[in-house]
Amino acid sequence: MVDRTIENFDCGHRACGGCGASSAVRMILKGAGENTIVVSPTGCLEVFSTPYPETAWKTPWIHSLFENASAVASGVEAALKKQGRLGKEKVLVIGGDGATVDIGMLCISGAFERGHDFTYVCYDNEAYMNTGIQRSGATPYDADTTTSPSGVCSTGNNRPKKDLPQILVAHGSPYVATATMAYPMDLMKKVEKAMNTQGPCYIQVHAPCCTGWGYDGAKTMEIGRMAVECGLWPCYEIVDGKLTSVKKVKRVPVDEYLKAQKRFRHLFKPTRNDAEIAKIQAIADANAAKYGIDIE
């Protein structure tokens, strides 16, 4: 096991108090171990951790653009391989959901198809937070964002989350997992596993955003756990295309999770929108059926 006392993501960065992504990154680096080179796309993480001339990264880190982290990582990996450094040093991408499921898809798909030996971790705060809470392909159904606002003619984001883990399973990735910053040990173990698996691995990490989702920053862990407990965030591992582990829960209705966040407020005020809440419940039920998360 890697040394969990290492702190490669240092204090002093500019994340909001209660930022799920910054905690996730700290744990991800503990899971990844000492000899990790990190590539990050543009996004909140890059901006709050590297205002020149300061940096929160105690491990080598590179940012180039919003879309190309996995292509940059491909180059880093190829260079390490050629120099005989690969293995001793490992490559890790940490990117937001927008960079991952939307604009970076081409580069991710290419890198996974080519089979580079690196791990891609997406911290999924379910919107473009850096530019002010616009919807991404990972924004959940009915969430209110600045580009999918709720209104007289809208109940918020009208599409379900894009299932990138399954897309990358279809690319033949040897290790695909979901995790949440609300279960740190599980997250660290999964990252460690991915880093020790040859080939391109992917982990999507639920990372609540107090600013974007509208809740008190002290509640990030709680909100994270609620997502798992209602079935909207299944935590699983897929090894060589086969589901090998699932976090089982005694499922609760989605209501409490939704109610706790301003992004879903329009489903309850001025009147409760039973039809829409039922659709979200159906998404959780489908997750439960697909991944078998229910404790019988």
Place this chain on the structure above:
Amino acid sequence: MPLQMMEGSIAVAETVRLCRPQVISAYPITPQTHIVEGLASIVADGRLDAEYICVESEFSALSACIGASAAGSRVYSATTSQGLALMAEVVFNSAGMRLPIVMGIANRAISAPLSIWNDQQDSIMMRDSGWLQLYAEDNQEAVDLHVLAYKICEDHDILLPAFVCFDGFILSHVFEPVDIPSQEEVDEFLGPFNPYQQLDVKDPISFGMYATPEYYLEFRYEHDQAVHRAADALRKHGKAFGEKFGRDYSELVEGYRLEDAEVAIIAMGSICGTTKDAIDEMRAEGKKVGLLKIRCFRPFPAADIAKALAHVKTVAVLDKNISLGAKGAVGIEVKDACYGLGIPIYDYVLGLGGRDVRKKDIKKIVELAEKGSGDMFYGLREELL
């Protein structure tokens, strides 16, 4: 070495092999294709020990070069036209990150309308990116400038990426005798890649951070200074190249029969060859015409140009590109370089999208310039308008 008869692209691929890039990442596009194919087979045959990354797009090609260069490897890519346009964001970014990437550009027109044929619009549209831009007149120069580009880019006083531009088809697909240097000579000249700084777990640093308004302007200034300094680096390393390989590149511009010329033609790339032939014929007729070839468009050798043109009466600039709504890019910059000298300078946009330019066209342009008629698209087919 005796001269070898070779296709331009293959000569370039063989030269890149001699420069020993450790990571090559490129995506095929006409007329650059033979270079990527050539390098792929060189790697496949074990003639070069490199990682060849078959990326899914040009965007990723240059992005992978960023990663590999930052991780301490010498890298190479090549592209043209739409490929370069797709890379645009990475072109600017890689330059800002001051990574010494060398990229061959087999110059081609930009769509729409789609055209696979030669002009120089593609590299010209990247003129503000902070990459160096070298232009080859023939395949020998395309070969030599590749080696030289690595030397300049990797110089710790410079640390910039460079395009080595050579006209698509006209050079890339043409067989010419070339002198391919030996591995020993290139090794001696270049040496192994010695990165200024790199991604390394033993000495962690952050690359590509963001800069607030308190810092950005200074970054731009430093970058601009480096591009300007590259002129001296080119002179220095170009001279050393000449001493080693017998072909001197110590000048950013090159005069041909310019000393006593009354009309000077200014051009970049393969059109210089045609122009030289046209000049020889015009000289035989008693016309005092010369050529000023621009080898290096970035940095722009403004002072060298002004000096070289001080004695001429008229200047005709041949521009294989057009800044739509303004004029040809070279013409604009030559006028800036010669501001206040009082020389009439006329710009001719010609040869776009592969339209042939012949000796008779060059002669016609000299006549137009002498009559004071210029700043025009040359060779328009009036019946199509």
